[in-house]
Amino acid sequence: MADNQKKLVEQITSMDEDFAKWYTDIVKKADLIDYSSVKGCMIIRPYGYAIWENIQKILDARFKETGVENVYMPLFIPESLLTKEKDHVEGFAPEVAWITYGGSEKLAERLCVRPTSETLFCEHYANIIKSYRDLPKVYNQWCSVVRWEKTTRPFLRSREFLWQEGHTMHRTAKEAEERTVQMLNLYADFFEKDLAIPVVKGQKTDKEKFAGAKATYTVEALMHDGKALQGGTSHNFGDDFAKAFGIQFLDSDNTLKTPHQTSWGVSTRIIGGIIMTHGDDSGLVLPPAVAPIQVIVIPVQQHKAGVIEAATAIVDTLKENGIRVKMDDSEQSPGWKFSEYEMKGVPLRIEIGPRDIAENKCVIVRRDNREKSFVSVDELVPAVKDGLEKLTAALYEKALKNREQRTYEAEDMEQMKEISQTKSGYIKAMWCGSLECEMKLKEECDVTSRCIPFGVKPTGNRCVCCGREAKKLVYWGKAY
RNA sequence: CGGGGUGUAGCGCAGUUGGUAGCGCGCUUGGUUUGGGACCAAGAUGCCGCAGGUUCGAAUCCUGUCACUCCGACCA
Numbered sequence A: 001m002a003d004n005q006k007k008l009v010e011q012i013t014s015m016d017e018d019f020a021k022w023y024t025d026i027v028k029k030a031d032l033i034d035y036s037s038v039k040g041c042m043i044i045r046p047y048g049y050a051i052w053e054n055i056q057k058i059l060d061a062r063f064k065e066t067g068v069e070n071v072y073m074p075l076f077i078p079e080s081l082l083t084k085e086k087d088h089v090e091g092f093a094p095e096v097a098w099i100t101y102g103g104s105e106k107l108a109e110r111l112c113v114r115p116t117s118e119t120l121f122c123e124h125y126a127n128i129i130k131s132y133r134d135l136p137k138v139y140n141q142w143c144s145v146v147r148w149e150k151t152t153r154p155f156l157r158s159r160e161f162l163w164q165e166g167h168t169m170h171r172t173a174k175e176a177e178e179r180t181v182q183m184l185n186l187y188a189d190f191f192e193k194d195l196a197i198p199v200v201k202g203q204k205t206d207k208e209k210f211a212g213a214k215a216t217y218t219v220e221a222l223m224h225d226g227k228a229l230q231g232g233t234s235h236n237f238g239d240d241f242a243k244a245f246g247i248q249f250l251d252s253d254n255t256l257k258t259p260h261q262t263s264w265g266v267s268t269r270i271i272g273g274i275i276m277t278h279g280d281d282s283g284l285v286l287p288p289a290v291a292p293i294q295v296i297v298i299p300v301q302q303h304k305a306g307v308i309e310a311a312t313a314i315v316d317t318l319k320e321n322g323i324r325v326k327m328d329d330s331e332q333s334p335g336w337k338f339s340e341y342e343m344k345g346v347p348l349r350i351e352i353g354p355r356d357i358a359e360n361k362c363v364i365v366r367r368d369n370r371e372k373s374f375v376s377v378d379e380l381v382p383a384v385k386d387g388l389e390k391l392t393a394a395l396y397e398k399a400l401k402n403r404e405q406r407t408y409e410a411e412d413m414e415q416m417k418e419i420s421q422t423k424s425g426y427i428k429a430m431w432c433g434s435l436e437c438e439m440k441l442k443e444e445c446d447v448t449s450r451c452i453p454f455g456v457k458p459t460g461n462r463c464v465c466c467g468r469e470a471k472k473l474v475y476w477g478k479a480y
Numbered sequence B: 001c002g003g004g005g006u007g008u009a010g011c012g013c014a015g016u017u018g019g020u021a022g023c024g025c026g027c028u029u030g031g032u033u034u035g036g037g038a039c040c041a042a043g044a045u046g047c048c049g050c051a052g053g054u055u056c057g058a059a060u061c062c063u064g065u066c067a068c069u070c071c072g073a074c075c076a
Helices: A002-011 A017-028 A047-067 A086-095 A118-128 A174-193 A240-244 A269-278 A307-320 A334-343 A352-357 A377-407 A413-422 A433-444
Strands: A033-035 A042-044 A077-078 A097-102 A105-113 A137-146 A162-169 A200-203 A215-222 A228-238 A259-266 A294-301 A326-328 A348-352 A360-368 A374-375 A407-409 A425-429 A448-453 A472-477
Touching: A002 A118, A017 A033, A017 A228, A017 A269, A042 A047, A042 A228, A047 A137, A047 A162, A047 A174, A047 A269, A086 A240, A097 A448, A118 A137, A118 A240, A118 A259, A137 A269, A137 A334, A162 A174, A174 A200, A174 A215, A174 A228, A174 A259, A215 A377, A215 A448, A228 A240, A240 A259, A259 A269, A269 A377, A294 A307, A294 A334, A307 A377, A334 A348, A348 A352, A348 A377, A352 A360, A360 A377, A377 A407, A413 A425, A413 A433, A425 A448, A433 A448
Parallel strands: A294 A326, A294 A348, A407 A425
Antiparallel strands: A033 A042, A077 A105, A097 A105, A137 A162, A162 A259, A200 A215, A200 A448, A215 A228, A228 A259, A348 A360, A360 A374, A425 A472, A448 A472
């Protein structure tokens, strides 16, 4: 036992000792990724990709319920197109990758590899939107984008990453705003119900908002170590892009009008969020909704008569009931398998051996707390479904508790400095709305504004920084 | 982009004053095992990150370069 414990400890770094190291250990040891020979680009391995596929499946279905249609836009954007909207190009220019040669011939105009596709969608929309009857357009694409980041980390910041980007055009400003909020709420619901990650919904300050957007809404999650992660964003562009790209439609009153635009997206970064929210010192812990394997069945003393048959029967029963289940009847020892699937974050484990078979039972073990329950094979399906639900709820509660314990309040700069230096988490503080104060907080307290939360009551009426009148409450913190 | 660390077998590492590479785990084969990372025996695996240079001789010294990683700066 002592030796086993030792080996377990050697497997990965303790998360409270070195969270960054723990994280990189997990992504490798749980077989999520491998590094490639190009800096900042990662190979997403089958187990990691399967998580993304599940995320896609759930989100895509939810999108389509709201009228979203999927499309595919080109990978390349001509420079002249990228530079049409001033704020946008200024925001992205420093991190775009350029194509300058086609074969051995130098291109007349260089092409950038899309860092995001607003400009491509706009060009296309200009061609297909003529009448109010062509609106709204609610398109989305699943693709990869490239941003030439200097510092990279698996899932959290890579040079190429997978995401979805929705781009919509609306007849009125009101309708665009409604869509922006609708998608924000959709993301929030997905995070909380499916990923078991509590989020703060709110608006980004001007400094933090998307390049070219009028307003950026965000769902913010707090990681185990108290650093914030932006989970998903929904932007209202107003009609600035539409004007820059000359998109106009003839309205029912026979006047030419400019449509209003939104965009919204989540990326493979949320896999990083899942790891850092739910993981522990034994490895990954996956929320059942996106876990590639929800139940791992481990036969014990599998060479003995009837064991494999009993395990196979369990697998078949669960499969018939829509559970993603796998049996591991490899030659490894049971103990090895226990550790392996804990590392991979499989929510439930079922052990079945001669002792259980004699009593028509099996053992169900929960990944999060290792709680064992002995269940009659006849009650297996409800027990597994119940176990998965309870685990999801427990993950959510644990993450929420972490966030609550790590949410602080500051009234003045002294408190702000004290908290930011000694704690890690959200700091609630009032803000006057000036860029100067935002910059000063960054400079002196090393915190940035995460969001102006919706539905959270003000903690005072004076700016934490300058002391002037303040109406906005801001969550401040350090972000990934 | 600045500062630190690391590149040697699939993984983790050792390699002394320069003399042509080793350990543990894993892998293969056979056998015994199996309820928390089993054991015995026999094997296989190396462009010492890459490119130059110094030298009779380089994993080792020098220069450059690439990648990973951490801390900043920048950035969704």
